[in-house]
Amino acid sequence: MRSFETPSTPHPRPQMVRQQWASLDGWWEFAFDDANAGLSERWFDGRELPQRILVPFPYQSTTSGIGSREIHEVMWYTRSVEIPEGWGSGALLLHFGAVDYRADVWVNGRVAGRNRGGHVPFNFDIAPYLRPGSNRITVRVEDRQDPYQPRGKQSASGTPVRIYYYCTSGIWQNVWLEPVPALRIDHLRITEARPDGALALNVHLHAPSADWQAELEVLSGLDSEQVCARASIASSSACIELRVQVPDPRPWSPNDPHLYKLRVRLLRRGEFVDSVESYVGLRSIELKDGWFHLNGQRIFLLMALDQGYWPDTLLAAPNDDALREDVLWAKRFGFNGVRKHQKIEHERWLYWCDRLGLMVWEEMPNARSWSEESEERLEIEWLRAVMRDANHPSIVAWVPVVESFGFPELVRHPHQHDFLERMVARTRLVDATRPVIDNDGWQHTDMTDVCTIHDYSHPVEALLERYASTRLSGLPPDTGWHKGKALFLQGAQYRGQPIVFSEVGGYLLAPEQTERRRDRLYDHYGNVRNEDELAQRYRTLMEGLASLPFLAGLCYTQLTDVEHEQNGLLTADRVPRLPPEQVADLHRTLWPNA
Template sequence: MRSFDTPSAPYPRPQMVRQQWASLDGWWEFAFDDANLGLSERWFDGRELPQRILVPFPYQSRTSGIGSREIHEVMWYSRSFDVPYGWDSGALLLHFGAVDYRADVWVNGRVAGRNRGGHVPFSFDIAPYLRPGQNRVTVRVEDRQDPYQPRGKQSASGTPVRIYYYCTSGIWQNVWLEPVAPLRIDYLRVVEADPGGTLAVTVHLHGPFSEWEAELDVFDDLDSTHVCASTWTSSRGASLELRTRIPDPKPWSPNAPHLYGLRVRLLHRGQLVDSVESYVGLRTIELKDGWFHLNGKRTFLLMALDQGYWPDTLLAAPSDDALREDVVWAKRFGFNGVRKHQKIEHERWLYWCDRLGLMVWEEMPNARSWSEESEERLEIEWLRAVMRDANHPAIVAWVPVVESFGFPELIRHPHQHDFLERMVSRTRLVDSTRPVIDNDGWQHTDVTDVCTIHDYSHPVEALLERYASTRLNGLPPETGWHKGKALFLPGAQYRGQPIVFSEVGGYLLAPERPERRRDRLYDHYGNVRNEDELAQRYRTLMEGLGSLPFLAGLCYTQLTDVEHEQNGLMTIDRVPRLPPEQLAALHRTLWPDL
């Protein structure tokens, strides 16, 4: 039995797939708890909730069946389910893809677990709480209008204004059940996937036990041909490394996104106890002489800013097809990468980036204000995100902080400066194979791997004039575009890193309603009156950027409109404003190696 409500839905976790699972997506009971009475009144103890909500869509979205844009900081979910036959003999994991922000989970009235962090997955073994027949799961969620919690672009007022949008509260990614053995595989980590064919996978087990054996099989993704294998036998321990060499290897790149299927089997005394499927792309990303090198070849990063936002479902993806289509659109426009902005996207989107060939900068949603607790919240959730996504070949950079969001006193507060450096160091400890950008846009520390610049100067001539000296000496200006912020913090300096305009362009369609011009967006971005003017401005901008010999990459703002921020190459409904093929041809003319 694959699913209760969505039999055609793909398994939500593409890098660690088991064949048996059941979706809990669908209609749940639901209630707001503005008076915060649910705990004292024991709503978790079998009480029927009065409303109905379609999980995994936030209550603010129309698709959820609720569609309220009002702020409710406490909400409850509940549903009943039957455990499929044979699933009660071992552990039964209850998975949540993401719940924003704090979640308490009960099964049959007993606490099964808690989580804090709105953008990362969590799971509990609920086998100890099950009973014969029908079971009931209840979830209490808190999503406070708290400036100290990582919230990304979600508006603190609940209303879209400037660069902020409607909130996405509660369950907003898949919920599912998965039967597993008590002795099982907990985590796979690809530690080496070299274009030359060397492959190393670390297998982490749920616990140490004796007389076990692990087997790794590698399959060619094109035709499922078995290409190589590796076996490890151990008498003790809870982790191991499986190494093999793939014959006639096919590297992964945006133009040739070849993947190899993986199967890891765990045996205990010769008996199969667990089997997990995954995949890998053979590729390296390195920084040399101020440039990115993909698989040893100098590569220009031509990216679009992607906020992963839909009109009817907000930050929750409407479907797996919708995630795939956004990747297809980016490639049709001729981009070889995207910068996913202030969002940890559903892992199925990363699967499609891997599958179709699109490089990704992954970025943590930031808080708005600083405190010691906000630092702790950010760090813990970010490292969990890196752990979740480290196996995806499409990801080529990590971005823990953007535009000093949540760190307003970087210049005057050494502690905040030090924290940025620690975030880079700790990210590297989890994954040392990719570059880390400390604070995307400006106010960099000494440890950033890339010098990123956000610059919306317009007209194009003004932008090019700002970097006239950089053409000559290769050194970026001391101050950036926005309010004269320093590009590097005091005591730090540019050290030859690749220079990337990681936000540029952003041409807004002039609003039909004059009152919308009062929005401060129009103080920063250039304006265009229609699509023809947008096409001319875009061409002029790209031709100007293509003339900068020091530029290692750029990110155009943005792929789609988001609410009132109408500066997308497509509308929020994914209708192109400019012919994708024409832009792709322009990109290939300016950067032939794309």
């Protein structure tokens, strides 16, 4: 139990900030429920749980205080809180950044809400369930070893093997309380933020259509109080559009990641109702003539694969500084972007990408098996992720599916093929401003905006030989690198999209023979014996890729080691294997327009 003050930690939702909020991170009571007895025994009705866990870290992590790597599919959390006077007079939102995978929430023994989806935020208004004094919040979580649920790189066995790692179950992002008016601003959606200063913002209300007034102030920087543009409009709609022209606009780019602070106020008949703060970057991303154009200028996408994984906390970030440092490491190596792989990362990481200048391909964690229900689960959670993150200027591409994960019969199953195309179409309905890659790596449909290729051919000469004809024709080869999978599905064809090697390199430190026999991972990637050989291989690879005139971008595998995958430019503890400044100099020499 604790009293609440404005936390000193950063707001978990940086694009929707209210000044008054309270963190519920910290020690919670905890229990495994392997017998699934908690519901029938009413554990939600005030029972004290026997263990303690540090939220928001998964029980599999050592930082959580539990540190069990065994599989437990049902777990319970509970804690008592005292709500400050006045916080329950309107609505009181209980926020969860992410809980993997299904969560049921009780307040004082009454059901407050449920959520399914392990990588996206949700909240409930708990004001109706509060009582004076102490209040009991209880969460039951199910995280089944279910191949049909979106699980990304979490191992079905619970043990790291090949490209799969320890599971991240339960609460793994921040939990917080936020007092809000009953009628309030519910969501901000930036619909236009052009380099020429044209800015349009939709304010979605948690309120009926009535007589409202919305006001927007645009401040010249995140740390500035200078107002450079204002807009105000009266509306009878529950969705209000505000438009403004920013004078002397300063476009956002990796080299100049300028952000404007936004303040939005809601009034009713002249009376203040609600306000929030956000921010925006003015920029455009376009595909023209087989190339990416940022703010009207051609740019080479020079990315690293980033899995957002830490030894002691797994998929949960240790803290905000760790998120910031990973962005800085990518920039120190001279990358202008990252492909966040099989993970919807914490919004604070996207904030640092926005603020420090790093372009992002956002990618949905996929299931491992196909069913009609698995399609539905994937689609709903993915569109929620796009809605959450569409305002971030750092995101320059959406990736709903990777390497046909969860869609093993694309060639023979028309329904699976149609689903890929439908995912692209529905992503565009939510956000039409960014390119969408239907199935990153291979087996593309006609809908993909980018032709992405995963190719770990080694030595480099073998990789270059595969694409020798591409230099002349501009067409990628028919057959992909992995298991003979075609780059385009039957009936689809390359239509001049930008070509990106979105996985390449992946040089592993040579393992012991016993490890090599145990894990076939080492059959697919090139091996190096030490850092000197890694430096030589890396230079040779990059020089070879720079010689391919058709290549619009690349993504090197990978930024950090993850478990037994010892192929990072950084170790898992973020120690560089190669001097970052030398790698950055190489990048600048080979791709001056990156």
